[in-house]
Amino acid sequence: xxxxxxxxxxxxxxxxxxxxxxxxxxxxxxxxxxxxxxxxxxxxxxxxxxxxxxxxxxxxxxxxxxxxxxxxxxxxxxxxxxxxxxxxxxxxxxxxxxxxxxxxxxxxxxxxxxxxxxxxxxxxxxxxxxxxxxxxxxxxxxxxxxxxxxxxxxxxxxxxxxxxxxxxxxxxxxxxxxxxxxxxxxxxxxxxxxxxxxxxxxxxxxxxxxxxxxxxxxxxxxxxxxxxxxxxxxxxxxxxxxxxxxxxxxxxxxxxxxxxxxxxxxxxxxxxxxxxxxxxxxxxxxxxxxxxxxxxxxxxxxxxxxxxxxxxxxxxxxxxxxxxxxxxxxxxxxxxxxxxxxxxxxxxxxxxxxxxxxxxxxxxxxxxxxxxxxxxxxxxxxxxxxxxxxxxxxxxxxxxxxxxxxxxxxxxxxxxxxxxxxxxxxxxxxxxxxxxxxxxxxxxxxxxxxxxxxxxxxxxxxxxxxxxxxxxxxxxxxxxx
Amino acid sequence: xxxxxxxxxxxxxxxxxxxxxxxxxxxxxxxxxxxxxxxxxxxxxxxxxxxxxxxxxxxxxxxxxxxxxxxxxxxxxxxxxxxxxxxxxxxxxxxxxx
Ligand SMILES: [Zn+2]
Numbered sequence: 001x002x003x004x005x006x007x008x009x010x011x012x013x014x015x016x017x018x019x020x021x022x023x024x025x026x027x028x029x030x031x032x033x034x035x036x037x038x039x040x041x042x043x044x045x046x047x048x049x050x051x052x053x054x055x056x057x058x059x060x061x062x063x064x065x066x067x068x069x070x071x072x073x074x075x076x077x078x079x080x081x082x083x084x085x086x087x088x089x090x091x092x093x094x095x096x097x098x099x100x101x102x103x104x105x106x107x108x109x110x111x112x113x114x115x116x117x118x119x120x121x122x123x124x125x126x127x128x129x130x131x132x133x134x135x136x137x138x139x140x141x142x143x144x145x146x147x148x149x150x151x152x153x154x155x156x157x158x159x160x161x162x163x164x165x166x167x168x169x170x171x172x173x174x175x176x177x178x179x180x181x182x183x184x185x186x187x188x189x190x191x192x193x194x195x196x197x198x199x200x201x202x203x204x205x206x207x208x209x210x211x212x213x214x215x216x217x218x219x220x221x222x223x224x225x226x227x228x229x230x231x232x233x234x235x236x237x238x239x240x241x242x243x244x245x246x247x248x249x250x251x252x253x254x255x256x257x258x259x260x261x262x263x264x265x266x267x268x269x270x271x272x273x274x275x276x277x278x279x280x281x282x283x284x285x286x287x288x289x290x291x292x293x294x295x296x297x298x299x300x301x302x303x304x305x306x307x308x309x310x311x312x313x314x315x316x317x318x319x320x321x322x323x324x325x326x327x328x329x330x331x332x333x334x335x336x337x338x339x340x341x342x343x344x345x346x347x348x349x350x351x352x353x354x355x356x357x358x359x360x361x362x363x364x365x366x367x368x369x370x371x372x373x374x375x376x377x378x379x380x381x382x383x384x385x386x387x388x389x390x391x392x393x394x395x396x397x398x399x400x401x402x403x404x405x406x407x408x409x410x411x412x413x414x415x416x417x418x419x420x421x422x423x424x425x426x427x428x429x430x431x432x433x434x435x436x437x438x439x440x441x442x443x444x445x446x447x448x449x450x451x452x453x454x455x456x457x458x459x460x461x462x463x464x465x466x467x468x469x470x471x472x473x474x475x476x477x478x479x480x481x
Numbered sequence: 482x483x484x485x486x487x488x489x490x491x492x493x494x495x496x497x498x499x500x501x502x503x504x505x506x507x508x509x510x511x512x513x514x515x516x517x518x519x520x521x522x523x524x525x526x527x528x529x530x531x532x533x534x535x536x537x538x539x540x541x542x543x544x545x546x547x548x549x550x551x552x553x554x555x556x557x558x559x560x561x562x563x564x565x566x567x568x569x570x571x572x573x574x575x576x577x578x579x
Contacts (some may be wrong), residue, residue: 017546038557074533083497085571125541139568142557246538265495270534275542279536391536 001200003234005227007164008156009197009219010193011171012149012429013181014127015059020146022050022274029143030187038142046090050273052077056148057100057277062125062287063150064101066174066294067119071284075100076276077124078268085140086128086140094151096268098276099123106164107155107296108172117167118155125149150180155387156195156207161223168216169318170194173295177320185215192219198230200298205230206240225269228255271474274465298323306330306339315347321361322346329368336379337372345375348412349389353396353452365399366392387411415462417469418451423461424469427452427479439481440455446470483513 020027023041040048041046064071065262076098104119111238117422127147132139154172158164172190175181182189192213197205210226213219219451230240244263245254270276293301295317300379301311317323329342354364377383383391383406391405398405408410414420428435437445453466486565491510500508520551551557555568 019546019548024544024547025551026548033554035554035557037551037566039551043557051542051544053541053546057543081495085569085574132568133573134565136573137563137565137570138572139565140571140576141568265491272535273533275537275539277541277543372530455496 003200003231004159005196005198006205007158007194007196007223009154009164009167011152012191013152013175015056015148015180015190016151016182017053017055017148019053021053021056022146025146027147029147032143034141035143042142044144047177051095052274053148058123058287060122060150061284062178062182063175064104064122064292066178066290067104067106067117067122069104069122071279072100074098074276077271077274081235081267084263085138086131092125092128094269095123106167106170106258108163108170110162110166117157117345120153120155122150122152125151152223158371161220163218163221165220168219170197173318173387177292177294178412182268188195188214194219194223196223198206198227198234206242206469208240209244210247211244214415218247219251221252225252261447276294308340308343310349312343316343325368329372331367333372334376337375341375341379342372349392353393361443364396366395368400377402379461380414381415383411384459384463411460413462414460415465417465420461421469422467423456424473427456439478484509
């Protein structure tokens with residue numbers, strides 16, 4: 001029987017609050033000069049008292065609800081003791097026995113198979129200071145210390161790297177829908193730890209933890225590496241040590257950080273500075289009512305209501321802002337422009353422009369109404385598909401409405417027979433050689449003549465009409481000869 | 482029931498204290514005496530009393546998510562034994578964060 005991995009995850013997500021978890025210092029630390037957003041609470045100065053940020057509690061409960069968790073009626077903060085310079089108090093304020101949320105699940109779909117990954121708990125804690133190692137010393141910046149940090153712990157329910165990738169992708173999407181986390185991994189807003197064991201089905205492996213993973217790529221690459229490492233050991237008849245590993249991003253390998261014997265003793269105990277919280281069920285219900293439609297539910301609805309493919313529905317719903325743009329466009333669409341056409345142009349042409357210019361949908365100056373106005377021209381045959389793309393690109397750059405762009409560029413499609421016939425006649429007169437071939441029955445030359453008509457009209461000729469007129473003109477000449 | 486030598490060594494390790502042989506023996510005795518004293522409390526019947534971590538009956542003390550001024554950087558670093566620019570400077574950390 002083959003070996004298979006069993007994987008659980010811990011995700012740390014910074015909450016998008018204005019102020020820190022236990023004091024009023026700004027939590028927006030990214031561009032701040034070192035140690036400029038620090039007060040006696042973050043520094044652990046004697047006598048300083050932490051006070052819980054209500055919005056951070058709300059954001060965590062909202063997350064718990066989105067992840068189908070039970071919400072605690074009584075919750076409490078504890079001290080997790082460890083000596084490390086990134087926490088000057090000598091402990092981190094965290095939650096141990098009574099987390100805010102527990103026993104939830106997140107549904108994922110891999111290769112058409114749906115699975116629920118159980119969530120063991122979601123709790124709230126404080127982020128630590130940033131340490132930078134330089135020659136002869138370690139530099140400490142406390143701006144990040146005390147930023148609200150949510151920890152989401154899954155059960156070891158995943159059995160492949162693909163499932164893990166889908167889990168973290170879904171989770172990030174949900175957090176961004178809720179507006180509780182930026183999802184910006186380059187800035188450390190989401191950080192990961194995985195635990196993985198490898199065993200034959202029905203047997204138990206040895207759990208190895210990998211810490212300090214800062215991107216989806218680090219998560220998947222380190223897991224692939226670690227699963228292969230453990231499998232090799234087992235196949236040789238060896239046994240895997242219970243250790244904590246780090247991930248070397250540059251060399252792409254895991255390395256041992258700490259053995260089981262060295263496991264820290266955190267001596268958790270309730271923080272006497274922070275009175276317990278009692279959560280009113282009516283308040284929790286109020287938050288539940290505020291939950292937005294979440295990405296997977298939305299994707300299913302798009303397939304059902306608009307007949308979109310699972311793939312397109314997934315792409316449109318991964319980011320809330322994209323989904324909102326799509327829905328606004330569908331709502332504004334005139335007759336002749338359907339959701340499928342909007343989806344195609346949005347995920348095709350507009351996404352291509354966004355990728356090429358590294359813009360998010362929020363940075364695109366095109367309104368949903370302008371997009372569907374453009375699509376209406378294409379659908380009605382007033383604009384060729386190619387011209388439509390050209391107009392979209394200019395709208396993307398300038399934000400001008402499509403009618404203006406079309407008028408300024410003289411792009412409106414020529415669908416008027418009377419206007420197009422003289423052009424066709426002129427092209428045939430100027431190309432006697434190809435015309436002779438066409439009369440001799442060589443159909444492929446029609447493509448060349450079509451090209452000439454398009455050139456003469458700067459791409460504005462209605463292609464179906466131009467082709468018909470060419471064929472008719474050739475037919476007339478054939479009969480006349 | 483006196484604390485064992487290993488227990489005292491473990492506590493010293495967690496507290497980052499280096500103890501001499503003589504100190505370990507002395508603390509074995511002293512810590513044991515403290516624990517014996519605390520053991521008196523354990524004779525109380527607390528069956529009907531929920532565990533509590535606080536003696537003041539406060540609950541749900543929270544603040545609105547509003548930014549208030551931080552300390553000036555010079556005050557933040559005022560007591561730092563060693564600094565480099567606006568950073569605290571600590572002996573190189575070789576251990577791995579927990
Ligand atoms: Zn502060």
